[in-house]
Amino acid sequence: MKDEIDQEEVAKRRGIYFPAFSIYGGSSGLFDYGPYGSLIKDNIQNIWKEMIFSEGPVAMLDSPALTLQNVLKASGHYDRFFDYSVQCKSCNTKFRADDIVESLGLKVILDRDYLNNIIREKGIKCPKCGGEFDDVRIHKLMFQVDQGENMDPLFLRPETAQGIFVNFKEFYRFFREKLPFAVIQIGRGYRNEISPRRGLYRLREFNMMECEVFLDPKDEKWVKEPYDDIKIHYLTNKDEDLFMTPKEAYEKGIIKSQPLAYFTGFAFKFYSRIGLDVNKIRFRQHKKEDLSHYSSDTWDAEALTDIGWIEITGIAHRGTYDVGRHIEYSARDLYAQRLVEPHKEKKIELEPNFKEIKRDFGDKAGEIIKAINNGNSTVFLNNKQISLEKYIIRKEVEVTVDRESFVPIVVEPSFGLDRIIYALLDHNFDKREENGYVYLKIPPQVAPFIAGVYPLFPKEDLEKVAKDIYQKLLNDGFKVIYDDSGSIGKRYARYDEVGVPFGITVDYDTLKDSTVTIRFRDTTEQIRVSINDLTSKLRELLWTGKKN
RNA sequence: GCGAGUGUAGUGUAGCGGUAGCACAGAAGCUUCCCAAGCUUCUAACCCGGGUUCGAAUCCCGGCACUCGCACCA
Known part of the structure; x- marks a missing residue:
């Protein structure tokens, strides 16, 4: 972004984003996305979703923001409460x-x-x-929500990830017990930041697009190989600036984990598609001392903006920490299994000695049998502690074992949507050299509207045709906007500022030959097309954004 | 959370004890055959709450917000 463009000023003035609840003085760290911003945000989310679904076995979850205390005790967040x-x-x-x-x-x-x-x-x-x-x-550090007296409080989730981890078994079944797979969640997280500042950079309520990739530690590979068609700036924990493909980074051991390398490539492709300036993107490896205790390697995607390099995505190798902790705290079986070469194993089986139990305990026999089946060695009955040893028959049996349990490891690419939007605006606001007018050169698919429809002058005959075209394009499923106020130049300028890439103008020639002009936001050039071709032309432009 | 500074129409600003002015944006109209043009008319603001004063946007206190440092930061 050019230094003279004040992102927040434009965002506020044009309804991209602005401080929330401002008529009551606002509250720091809370923002509204306005009529244009919320559409841009929606488009980015949808592109992300669409892209990540095409990366392999991916499923989606939508879990509550209100989270049980025990979940956060298991995740470790509670200790940092x-x-x-x-x-x-x-x-x-x-x-x-x-x-x-x-x-x-x-x-x-x-x-x-x-x-x-x-x-x-x-x-x-x-x-x-x-x-x-x-x-x-x-x-x-977390927002606590009281449920009432004698009830544990709930907490607003500090990340969406826990909702995914606690449902590991659900998704394991969904994918018919095969790893790897990934689960995504798009939603809001909440952190009571000490001093939320710098607009969208540090929020108390923020949007994230998280992806948890579950893998077998003995076969730590995503289903696709790391990309070799893009060169990425990697900044290692030894402060080396390297430029290479994710494939090279993996093969040369710069990134030791294959899925970690893979998702740096995915993130890069995503940034490129939504219009971030990829020359201002780097992946920075956390230094050993900055790593979370459970992570063996983490790479943050950072974008260079007017406030410096800001973290927009964290791609972390989380080991077995997450699922392991939930196994420990919930005492549930959240293990995955892998097939092994079938082999015989000797195993001791415990069997209650039904005869003896019935003789000694009569109608209480049921409780004894239950205790033995639970693996207990003593039971408390009739105010007496009873040792169960003599009621257990131990049998050595040989069983065929063809699978073993393990805790899946997790690789987590976690995208901070608000920061991505901040960087996107920063990279894409530009000024026209000739007159200093601001335009936002985001890709058509990210733009809040694909096109504006304008009568050249506010004359009834032009307006009628323009409104018909507008309605037709709406019916064809395009997000378009109609505007007939002020001069044509004013309208172009107005929508340039919020990133609408194309202007469709109805002039007097339209009345004669049913053609309109399409004016391009980034170049201000125009082409003339027939009204009948508008739909196909716009569809094409939505993808290419180019004139021909 | 601490220290310093700052809060005036949608945005950017002037006024700094006598009840608010400008520019741009916005609305209505005129005019214009394509890039915020021009003309007319209009809409629209003193962050919130107390105090001092005959009178507060202006001085004082408290809150809220923003900016810059510090601290904090999966």
Whole structure:
């Protein structure tokens, strides 16, 4: 974007996006997408969805934003629910309270009173200036929703991914128990950011398009090979700038995981299709010390904008963490299975000794049998602890084993829709050299309307034909807009600014020979086509965006 | 959350104790055979709440928002 174009000013003025609830003063980190912006957002989502469905076995989920506490305990988000901070009274530097305590080798308990006390007792001072600390403050990082007394609160999800992980078994069945497959979800996430700023960059409620790829750790491959027809800028954790295809990156071991390499290519193709300037896109590898504890490798797609390189997508190798944690916390069988060479294995089977149980327990026998089947070694009955050992018959049996269970690993490409829109506008707002007018050169498929229909002058005969054409194009399924106010130049300029790529103008020749002009947003050139050919021409332009 | 600064029509701004002016955008019309032209008319604002004052957009306090630093940041 040219420096002089203020994205937020145009976005606000033209109804692309603007601060939400502004008549009441607004609230930081919340934005509305207006009449043009919401259409652009919708188009981007649909392109993403359409593209990713064509990448292989992909299914979609739509899960609630309100999330059970236990889900977030399992995911680890709950432990990060509170951020404990202390501030130095003299130099105002702020620290994580738990970090300060930990750095002195003291035990950390995530409790406000505990942290407060230990800082007071041990007389911990600011490491920077030696000043005294303020009281420990708590910042909630997730939004909590109360259900009522005596009920656990719900939380607004900080990411859509957990909805997918908890449903792993559902999708495993859907794909008839074969890996790999991917599950996508487009939806909103919520994070109580400490200081949401810079417009769409950091929001409290944000849109994401997430994809969770489930893989067998022994066969960690997506169904398609990494692309070799695109060159991508990779910035490694050793600060090397490399330019190569995803295929090369994988083969040379720059990206060790095949699906990770594959999805950098997918992301790149997606950016290119929606109109991001791919020369301003790079994939930056997280440094070892920045990696989440469960991730072995993460590559963030970043876009260069007026506020610098911003993260627009995270592609993370999450290992077995997600499904593993839900197995642990829910005690459900969320394992996948793989076929192995059939072989015999010796196995001890436990069988209740029905005769003895019946003799000793009579009509309570049922409870004993149940306990044994549950694998218990003792049972509490008639106020007595009873050892079950003597009621169990152990049999050694040989079974044929032809499959084994494992926890699937996850590779997660997670696209931040709002940031993508920010970067898209940044890359595509441009000024005409001759007059300084702003136009938004986004691809026709992303544009809020494919075309505007305009009578050259607000004359009844021209208006009537223009309205007929407008209605015809609507009936043919195009998103078009009609405008007859002001001069023709004004209308062109008006829709250039929100990215409408084509202007269809009805003039006096139209009345004679049933042709109209199509005017191109990016070049301001015009061609003349017959009204009868408009539908096919627009359909063609929707894909090519070019004149011929 | 801290520090500093800033909030005036849709947007950009002027006014800084006497109840708001300009430009662009917007609406209606005239005019124009294609790029925000011109003319006429019109619509439209002092972020919110308190206080001081005869009188507050203007001074003071509190909130909210934005900008820049700091901090935070899967």
